[in-house]
Amino acid sequence: MENFGELSESSAWAWEGFSDAGIDEFELDSGTNNGSNAATESAPMNLEPPPETEYYDTYQQLLVAVNNWALKQGYAITSKRTLKSKRGKGELYKIYLQCDRGGRQKDRSNGIRSCASRRIDCPFDAVAKKDADLWSLKIRDPEHNHPPFLSALAHPVHRKMDKETRNEVRNLSRQPIKPREITAYIRLNAPDQRLTRRDVYNERVRLRREQLGKYTPTQALLHEFQRRGITHTPLFETSPTVGEQNIDQRLCGLFFTFPWCEKMWASHPEVLLIDATYKTNRFRMPLVQFTGVSNLHTNFNIGFCFINSEDENAYVWTIQRLSDLISARGGQPPQVIVTDNEDGLKNACDTVFPDAQQILCTWHIDKNVLGRARKTWITNDSEEDGKTAQEFMGHWRNVARSKTLVEFRDNWAILEGQYAEQVELINYLKAEYLPLRHQWVDFWADQAMNYGTR
Numbered sequence: 001m002e003n004f005g006e007l008s009e010s011s012a013w014a015w016e017g018f019s020d021a022g023i024d025e026f027e028l029d030s031g032t033n034n035g036s037n038a039a040t041e042s043a044p045m046n047l048e049p050p051p052e053t054e055y056y057d058t059y060q061q062l063l064v065a066v067n068n069w070a071l072k073q074g075y076a077i078t079s080k081r082t083l084k085s086k087r088g089k090g091e092l093y094k095i096y097l098q099c100d101r102g103g104r105q106k107d108r109s110n111g112i113r114s115c116a117s118r119r120i121d122c123p124f125d126a127v128a129k130k131d132a133d134l135w136s137l138k139i140r141d142p143e144h145n146h147p148p149f150l151s152a153l154a155h156p157v158h159r160k161m162d163k164e165t166r167n168e169v170r171n172l173s174r175q176p177i178k179p180r181e182i183t184a185y186i187r188l189n190a191p192d193q194r195l196t197r198r199d200v201y202n203e204r205v206r207l208r209r210e211q212l213g214k215y216t217p218t219q220a221l222l223h224e225f226q227r228r229g230i231t232h233t234p235l236f237e238t239s240p241t242v243g244e245q246n247i248d249q250r251l252c253g254l255f256f257t258f259p260w261c262e263k264m265w266a267s268h269p270e271v272l273l274i275d276a277t278y279k280t281n282r283f284r285m286p287l288v289q290f291t292g293v294s295n296l297h298t299n300f301n302i303g304f305c306f307i308n309s310e311d312e313n314a315y316v317w318t319i320q321r322l323s324d325l326i327s328a329r330g331g332q333p334p335q336v337i338v339t340d341n342e343d344g345l346k347n348a349c350d351t352v353f354p355d356a357q358q359i360l361c362t363w364h365i366d367k368n369v370l371g372r373a374r375k376t377w378i379t380n381d382s383e384e385d386g387k388t389a390q391e392f393m394g395h396w397r398n399v400a401r402s403k404t405l406v407e408f409r410d411n412w413a414i415l416e417g418q419y420a421e422q423v424e425l426i427n428y429l430k431a432e433y434l435p436l437r438h439q440w441v442d443f444w445a446d447q448a449m450n451y452g453t454r
């Protein structure tokens with residue numbers, strides 16, 4: 001009954017609007033039922049079958065015509081089985097048609113998605129036949145066991161996109177517009193195009209596949225950067241300096257920035273924040289983000305870099321790209337660099353921008369200290385005095401916000417005194433952060449021009 005394989009595989013059937021994909025976002029019409037209701041079976045619905053008196057040059061024309069008819073009646077016709085002649089090129093000469101609510105109702109116990117309930121054994125049955133080069137229709141059973149649908153959108157056959165709409169979807173898809181918004185736009189502007197978000201989504205996938213063509217995603221990205229004139233520098237495995245656009249080589253680094261980033265940066269060159277995120281992205285590389293600070297204390301992007309390693313050399317290559325950009329426009333190197341406490345990154349900054357003062361990002365410090373506090377926290381009987389890791393963090397922040405040397409010494413003494421039992425934590429702070437106090441305590445860090453960004 002459900003032999004669609006021959007149809008969907010045949011390229012002749014790659015015809016717009018005739019995919020028999022499942023319903024993805026539309027439930028069946030509320031006016032219908034799942035077929036187990038005896039009332040509908042005993043009271044056949046008055047859905048007129050298409051006329052048998054027409055002739056068509058191609059089966060596509062026939063299918064469009066019968067479905068245009070069915071659409072007005074409130075049902076949809078799909079093909080069930082095709083017959084090809086055994087001689088010659090195996091020409092199609094017969095297509096068995098059914099209502100798209102025909103076919104056996106799938107066993108619900110196997111958890112197949114809800115579109116299964118579309119098939120309720122509707123008896124409607126017809127055949128399209130080619131005779132003397134012309135296609136015609138013969139109705140074998142005109143009856144349906146369901147009322148007309150309320151929305152054609154639940155019936156894939158009736159969802160369609162003409163060439164113009166398809167191009168529109170593609171153009172919109174090249175911009176940062178969500179499928180939902182594209183669907184809404186098309187529905188508003190071309191209401192005769194019955195399509196769902198799923199159709200738009202599928203079209204976008206098709207577009208992306210075409211755009212990629214013979215390229216890998218990385219190669220396609222580089223081409224796209226070139227096409228759009230986006231400043232970028234790739235690093236290839238075999239050429240450690242600058243890629244020679246031999247895109248067959250493995251990409252192991254990619255720096256890029258955008259004109260508006262460069263413009264902002266040219267006006268506000270003093271502070272550079274560097275943040276490396278190790279989370280996986282679709283390129284499965286760490287992403288280093290360079291951020292600047294405006295005179296209004298807002299942040300703006302300077303540039304981005306994917307690197308395939310987190311060692312010092314990779315960071316040097318990355319930061320060197322920024323230095324190149326500065327040289328190219330005759331600008332000033334940063335005076336202050338804010339990083340997290342990672343040796344490779346900090347050393348790389350020292351190498352490329354030796355005159356910049358380095359400051360640690362307090363956000364990262366707080367995160368690390370809190371993590372350590374939670375891990376090493378010692379709970380004891382004196383818990384009633386309210387000593388918790390959270391409360392500890394308040395004292396820790398007081399230390400970091402000390403505005404004078406005296407304040408810093410006092411705040412540290414308070415912390416050390418009140419949390420003396422947290423030996424491991426205090427030792428960690430002493431070893432990791434006290435030696436770097438010039439890079440994170442306000443008293444010293446404020447002396448570096450940091451625009452209060454920490």
Ligand SMILES: [Zn+2]
Pocket residue numbers: 075099100101102122123124143144145146
């Ligand atoms: Zn039917």
